[in-house]
Amino acid sequence: MGFWSSFWDIIWIFFWSFAFLAYLIALFTVIGDLFRDRTLNGWWKALWLIFMIFLPFLTVLVYLIARGRGMAERNQKQVKDAQDATDQYIRSVAGGGSPADEIAKAKALLDAGTITPQEYEAIKTKALL
Numbered sequence: 001m002g003f004w005s006s007f008w009d010i011i012w013i014f015f016w017s018f019a020f021l022a023y024l025i026a027l028f029t030v031i032g033d034l035f036r037d038r039t040l041n042g043w044w045k046a047l048w049l050i051f052m053i054f055l056p057f058l059t060v061l062v063y064l065i066a067r068g069r070g071m072a073e074r075n076q077k078q079v080k081d082a083q084d085a086t087d088q089y090i091r092s093v094a095g096g097g098s099p100a101d102e103i104a105k106a107k108a109l110l111d112a113g114t115i116t117p118q119e120y121e122a123i124k125t126k127a128l129l
Helices: 002-036 042-054 056-094 099-112 117-128
Strands: none
Touching (some): 002 042, 002 056
């Protein structure tokens, strides 16, 4: 009997640990969203935070139900903005200018004698592809 009681104690510990961790993730997600939301004024944010202190589980649940769609939209916007910034940075570092810019750079290198006419033609062909 002792083994099975300790087995179920371990199962309950895992269950409650999982539930507590899931609650903490939801809590910090809600707090992060609360401060990211630009449509909500400071007093409403403070009120949500006060309720989260005194009725934490219920407040997180109500927030997720009432403002969940807005949370998803703000999260998608943040991900899209981050992706756009990353794409812009990659383009700026890769030097992916227009074909005309690439040809002009190659022409300047040809005029300076840095590259041969054959290399210039290869760069021009590559830029136009």
